[in-house]
Amino acid sequence: MKYHRVLVEAIVFALQQIFNENRQADKVIEQVLKSNKKWGSRDRAFIAENTYEIVRWWRLLKFVSNINCVKVEEDALFWQIFGSWRVLQGDKLPEWNEFSKLNPKEILARKEEAKETRKIRESIPDWMDAIGEQELGEKWDGELHAMNHQASVVLRTNTLKTNKLDLKKAFREIGIDTETLPNVADALVLPKRANVFSTELFKKGLFEVQDAGSQLIASFLDVHAGMRVIDACAGAGGKTLHLATLMENKGRIIAMDVEDYKLQELQRRAKRNGIGNVETKLIEAKTIKRLRESADRLLLDVPCSGLGVLRRNPDAKWKLKSDFLEKIKQTQAEIITNYSKMLKHGGKMVYATCSILPSESEAQVQKFITQNPEYQLIEEKRTSPANDGFDGFYMALIERK
Numbered sequence: 001m002k003y004h005r006v007l008v009e010a011i012v013f014a015l016q017q018i019f020n021e022n023r024q025a026d027k028v029i030e031q032v033l034k035s036n037k038k039w040g041s042r043d044r045a046f047i048a049e050n051t052y053e054i055v056r057w058w059r060l061l062k063f064v065s066n067i068n069c070v071k072v073e074e075d076a077l078f079w080q081i082f083g084s085w086r087v088l089q090g091d092k093l094p095e096w097n098e099f100s101k102l103n104p105k106e107i108l109a110r111k112e113e114a115k116e117t118r119k120i121r122e123s124i125p126d127w128m129d130a131i132g133e134q135e136l137g138e139k140w141d142g143e144l145h146a147m148n149h150q151a152s153v154v155l156r157t158n159t160l161k162t163n164k165l166d167l168k169k170a171f172r173e174i175g176i177d178t179e180t181l182p183n184v185a186d187a188l189v190l191p192k193r194a195n196v197f198s199t200e201l202f203k204k205g206l207f208e209v210q211d212a213g214s215q216l217i218a219s220f221l222d223v224h225a226g227m228r229v230i231d232a233c234a235g236a237g238g239k240t241l242h243l244a245t246l247m248e249n250k251g252r253i254i255a256m257d258v259e260d261y262k263l264q265e266l267q268r269r270a271k272r273n274g275i276g277n278v279e280t281k282l283i284e285a286k287t288i289k290r291l292r293e294s295a296d297r298l299l300l301d302v303p304c305s306g307l308g309v310l311r312r313n314p315d316a317k318w319k320l321k322s323d324f325l326e327k328i329k330q331t332q333a334e335i336i337t338n339y340s341k342m343l344k345h346g347g348k349m350v351y352a353t354c355s356i357l358p359s360e361s362e363a364q365v366q367k368f369i370t371q372n373p374e375y376q377l378i379e380e381k382r383t384s385p386a387n388d389g390f391d392g393f394y395m396a397l398i399e400r401k
């Protein structure tokens with residue numbers, strides 16, 4: 001494969017930003033791609049895919065490159081890591097100075113050696129591997145392996161504006177193939193990746209990009225047109241928009257969060273989707289108390305470790321710290337205990353996480369139910385990267401007596 005030096009420079013710059021400036025991979029890649037308007041779609045895909053894959057395989061790549069420092073700082077080492085990655089992909093490296101120290105045979109031999117140690121082979125920090133094994137036992141191997149594969153692009157049809165089959169046809173007309181997914185009503189999956197955000201179909205609000213597992217959560221809440229619904233950790237509204245379509249744009253949704261910029265993004269998305277039944281509310285000291293017993297349905301899509309969506313956010317492997325996990329569990333316990341008071345008696349709520357760890361999910365719900373007997377667990381569901389190819393979500397449907 002022939003590389004263009006400028007593209008590899010862009011990848012090295014992106015990696016520096018992600019690892020040394022502690023910036024989010026998706027934001028860095030977006031900025032890098034915007035920096036040169038002349039790059040075509042292949043160049044853009046080359047930069048984005050190689051950067052994401054190098055982040056995903058960071059620990060393994062350091063190992064096969066024989067780089068032992070904790071923090072990689074020099075440009076030269078980033079070039080070597082890129083070179084090792086391409087060797088693992090079967091490429092013959094160009095005779096550039098930057099690759100002169102790399103020995104492909106040695107790289108491949110070290111890859112064989114890495115197979116013996118899961119945390120190196122699967123490229124994950126020690127503490128995360130230990131927690132995964134402790135909480136999931138034998139299942140951890142399979143989930144971890146599955147989370148190292150690139151996730152598919154999945155769309156959710158906006159049924160307020162179109163239907164799945166018409167959307168599929170409209171994509172076909174612009175040369176993009178999509179497939180339906182059994183058991184996920186409005187989902188279309190792309191067998192081949194494409195930039196769907198630049199299409200007119202997206203600008204018209206005919207779909208949102210949303211993992212299949214995530215699409216099951218709003219449906220799990222059993223909402224109906226005309227209800228009063230609170231989405232208490234709404235963020236930029238992935239699930240709020242879905243709730244609004246399930247409610248046929250009727251009734252009222254209060255979408256709340258502690259971050260105002262996310263709610264502003266939610267409003268922009270709601271407008272594009274033709275949604276008019278959502279009101280956003282920034283959470284302040286008395287917000288929860290004022291809304292006591294006011295909701296027919298309540299969604300608690302709580303902040304979590306994100307250990308179910310590593311396929312999409314591989315940089316979280318290196319950015320997450322074990323003490324954060326402890327703190328976030330505390331926040332989850334506070335949210336389920338305090339926010340559940342917003343539910344009417346006879347109403348239903350869903351507690352959801354994008355984590356495969358039971359301590360953030362089943363265990364939180366069990367503890368809450370035990371301490372608050374007026375709430376009753378109706379049903380729990382999990383999606384699994386290993387078993388169904390979806391991201392790893394957890395959802396619990398709970399009723400208030």
Ligand SMILES: C[S@@+](CC[C@H](N)C(=O)[O-])C[C@H]1O[C@@H](n2cnc3c(N)ncnc32)[C@H](O)[C@@H]1O
Binds near residue numbers: 233239331
């Ligand atoms: C998993 S994300 C939500 C994703 C969103 N529901 C979606 O579908 O796109 C969790 C959200 O909880 C918010 N959050 C963090 N602490 C919170 C708190 N104490 N109360 C409410 N929301 C909180 C975060 O800002 C974040 O947007």
